[in-house]
Amino acid sequence: xxxxxxxxxxxxxxxxxxxxxxxxxxxxxxxxxxxxxxxxxxxxxxxxxxxxxxxxxxxxxxxxxxxxxxxxxxxxxxxxxxxxxxxxxxxxxxxxxxxxxxxxxxxxxxxxxxxxxxxxxxxxxxxxxxxxxxxxxxxxxxxxxxxxxxxxxxxxxxxxxxxxxxxxxxxxxxxxxxxxxxxxxxxxxxxxxxxxxxxxxxxxxxxxxxxxxxxxxxxxxxxxxxxxxxxxxxxxxxxxxxxxxxxxxxxxxxxxxxxxxxxxxxxxxxxxxxxxxxxxxxxxxxxxxxxxxxxxxxxxxxxxxxxxxxxxxxxxxxxxxxxxxxxxxxxxxxxxxxxxxxxxxxxxxxxxxxxxxxxxxxxxxxxxxxxxxxxxxxxxxxxxxxxxxxxxxxxxxxxxxxxxxxxxxxxxxxxxxxxxxxxxxxxxxxxxxxxxxxx
Numbered sequence: 001x002x003x004x005x006x007x008x009x010x011x012x013x014x015x016x017x018x019x020x021x022x023x024x025x026x027x028x029x030x031x032x033x034x035x036x037x038x039x040x041x042x043x044x045x046x047x048x049x050x051x052x053x054x055x056x057x058x059x060x061x062x063x064x065x066x067x068x069x070x071x072x073x074x075x076x077x078x079x080x081x082x083x084x085x086x087x088x089x090x091x092x093x094x095x096x097x098x099x100x101x102x103x104x105x106x107x108x109x110x111x112x113x114x115x116x117x118x119x120x121x122x123x124x125x126x127x128x129x130x131x132x133x134x135x136x137x138x139x140x141x142x143x144x145x146x147x148x149x150x151x152x153x154x155x156x157x158x159x160x161x162x163x164x165x166x167x168x169x170x171x172x173x174x175x176x177x178x179x180x181x182x183x184x185x186x187x188x189x190x191x192x193x194x195x196x197x198x199x200x201x202x203x204x205x206x207x208x209x210x211x212x213x214x215x216x217x218x219x220x221x222x223x224x225x226x227x228x229x230x231x232x233x234x235x236x237x238x239x240x241x242x243x244x245x246x247x248x249x250x251x252x253x254x255x256x257x258x259x260x261x262x263x264x265x266x267x268x269x270x271x272x273x274x275x276x277x278x279x280x281x282x283x284x285x286x287x288x289x290x291x292x293x294x295x296x297x298x299x300x301x302x303x304x305x306x307x308x309x310x311x312x313x314x315x316x317x318x319x320x321x322x323x324x325x326x327x328x329x330x331x332x333x334x335x336x337x338x339x340x341x342x343x344x345x346x347x348x349x350x351x352x353x354x355x356x357x358x359x360x361x362x363x364x365x366x367x368x369x370x371x372x373x374x375x376x377x378x379x380x381x382x383x384x385x386x387x388x389x390x391x392x393x394x395x396x397x398x399x400x401x402x403x404x405x406x407x408x409x410x411x412x413x414x415x416x417x418x419x420x421x422x423x424x425x426x427x428x429x430x431x432x433x434x435x436x437x438x439x
């Protein structure tokens with residue numbers, strides 16, 4: 001007899017879908033820091049349409065978009081769901097997952113029930129005229145991010161996705177490692193391979209900002225896979241070893257420089273000259289690592305406001321600054337003289353299409369890119385994991401949480417709970433109590 005609700009970690013028989021599930025949710029009345037906003041509750045299992053897939057989640061990746069969701073900024077995700085007619089007053093985040101297919105719609109050829117998959121977070125309307133005309137679905141007005149702009153993300157026992165989001169799981173990895181790389185990996189892959197002719201090639205110097213983080217860790221390895229020369233930029237010397245292990249030619253500690261921020265106006269000669277001296281010193285640090293006066297063919301950006309002036313200055317003639325975020329702010333300033341006289345390119349990027357997601361998955365499956373899983377959390381610790389990210393106290397690389405997978409997977413560590421911050425401990429303890437009460 002089918003149960004109405006299964007405990008977290010206990011899988012229903014393959015193909016059996018209960019009516020309800022445990023999920024870590026955000027609700028509008030709780031918007032705030034993740035330790036307060038994210039709560040465990042019981043919600044209905046989503047219905048699957050003819051062109052959809054239901055996946056039993058084994059593990060989920062941790063990304064900053066669920067911190068944004070918990071805060072309700074820069075967008076109110078609940079309002080977005082309601083505007084889209086989803087009919088829910090809660091949000092289930094999580095834009096990375098590994099799991100097992102439990103149900104498919106009648107029009108789905110792949111995947112099939114029982115397949116082990118990883119899920120990428122790009123969603124779009126297959127009937128969109130742009131998509132049907134063969135255009136990159138990333139430019140479709142229907143494009144959105146699963147687990148952020150859509151509901152039913154990875155932080156639940158079951159999730160609903162489009163079939164093209166599912167890719168074969170690398171079987172040499174644990175469930176949690178399989179869940180940790182796709183969002184950042186596919187984003188980095190598109191940034192480095194998606195904008196011809198400025199694509200990464202053997203021998204190219206590539207400057208990678210935030211190289212010890214999840215995104216940067218992927219970028220270093222993608223560069224290494226083609227024989228490029230990545231130069232890592234990090235915030236402290238203790239991150240050097242991590243970056244060198246992943247293929248960096250050398251590392252720059254940005255704390256050794258003080259010229260960051262918005263560009264002084266070109267009429268402010270004293271201020272501009274002071275900035276220029278700092279930017280030139282930074283450029284020389286790149287040359288010193290490379291061993292010759294070669295500037296980056298590609299600058300892999302995401303800090304934005306504080307670093308864009310230097311990124312554009314140090315980029316080689318005909319090179320590209322590629323950016324996917326603005327973690328230090330959104331008002332970037334540039335000196336147009338360097339842009340047009342040196343014919344440089346300033347390009348935006350946002351996640352990836354199916355081919356690019358398959359590209360990073362192939363590199364991981366071949367063992368050429370490691371997911372860089374640094375810490376694994378229990379389902380009850382989802383609030384803590386996001387609180388650590390919110391406070392910038394998370395470890396290098398990527399993090400994951402166990403959902404349906406057993407607590408002692410290859411990437412899990414039995415003593416990680418002892419590393420909790422006080423805020424994280426309270427969040428994890430409260431969430432554990434919630435699960436016990438709901439069960």
